[in-house]
Amino acid sequence: xxxxxxxxxxxxxxxxxxxxxxxxxxxxxxxxxxxxxxxxxxxxxxxxxxxxxxxxxxxxxxxxxxxxxxxxxxxxxxxxxxxxxxxxxxxxxxxxxxxxxxxxxxxxxxxxxxxxxxxxxxxxxxxxxxxxxxxxxxxxxxxxxxxxxxxxxxxxxxxxxxxxxxxxxxxxxxxxxxxxxxxxxxxxx
Numbered sequence: 001x002x003x004x005x006x007x008x009x010x011x012x013x014x015x016x017x018x019x020x021x022x023x024x025x026x027x028x029x030x031x032x033x034x035x036x037x038x039x040x041x042x043x044x045x046x047x048x049x050x051x052x053x054x055x056x057x058x059x060x061x062x063x064x065x066x067x068x069x070x071x072x073x074x075x076x077x078x079x080x081x082x083x084x085x086x087x088x089x090x091x092x093x094x095x096x097x098x099x100x101x102x103x104x105x106x107x108x109x110x111x112x113x114x115x116x117x118x119x120x121x122x123x124x125x126x127x128x129x130x131x132x133x134x135x136x137x138x139x140x141x142x143x144x145x146x147x148x149x150x151x152x153x154x155x156x157x158x159x160x161x162x163x164x165x166x167x168x169x170x171x172x173x174x175x176x177x178x179x180x181x182x183x184x185x186x187x188x189x
Contacts, residue, residue, distance in 0.1 A: 002186040004030075004077040005102040006179060007093065009084045009155050010109030011143045012136055013119040019107065019172055020081035027180050030077040031070055038062045039129040050131055071100055077183055078102070085146065087153045094160055103186055104160035105179060110167050116140055 006023065008016040020032040038059050042050060049058050063082075070076055078097075084090050094104050120136045133139045157163045162182065164175045 003075065003102050004105060004179070004183045004186060005094075005097045006077070006079045006105045006107060007084055007090065007160070008079075008081050008107050008109065009090070010111070011083065011085075011113075011116055012139045013116045013123060014109035014111045015166065015169065015172060016081050016083070016109055019109070019166070019176070020079045022172070023079055023176050023179060026176055027077055027079075027183055029075065030079055030183075031074070032079040032081050033063065033066055033070065034081040035059060035063050036082070036129045038066075039131070040126060043128045043131070056131055071097075083143070084155075085143070085153075087155075087159075090155060090159060103162070103182075105162040105164070105182070106155045106160040107175060107179075108155045108163070108165045110154065110165055112167075113140070113144065 006020075008020060010016050017034055017036065020034060024030050024032040039056070042056075042058055042062070046058070051057055067078070067080070070078055080093075084093075090106070094106075097104055117137075117140065120140060123136060125136070127135065130139075133142070155163065162179075164178070166172055166175055
């Protein structure tokens with residue numbers, strides 16, 4: 001039985017969470033793991049434990065525990081829903097899952113910045129996921145600035161077993177359908 005790891009990549013408000021939830025509903029035996037849920041949980045119940053500077057190690061530890069449990073105690077396909085903008089971070093994660101026998105799929109959400117800005121302006125998403133930002137506008141500005149760093153790069157063909165790019169909203173459902181079809185085909189091989 002072959003399992004699939006689907007990793008989303010993209011800036012804030014590019015559609016990663018909406019995609020992950022829709023894919024989870026349509027892909028039998030799958031679970032979406034979204035770090036924003038973990039951040040909101042920590043900010044709501046354990047805010048004093050948050051590191052004052054540097055990486056949010058408690059969020060990463062919670063995510064890692066949930067992922068490890070899903071990998072070792074279930075037979076679910078995994079949908080990892082977070083930005084994954086660092087090439088090294090993606091590479092390490094994909095190599096880890098490859099060693100565990102997963103087939104990997106990268107889905108890059110490459111929406112134009114003006115679309116992201118319009119979505120942020122209309123957004124009703126909770127800001128309780130933030131540790132060091134005040135707004136989604138600030139997050140987007142940081143991500144735009146980070147795009148010029150060496151390790152923050154858009155994914156490309158060859159990083160994973162399969163690669164999809166979503167540049168428009170109408171491309172989401174066809175990508176979901178292809179992934180569901182691929183995962184179902186791999187399960188019976």
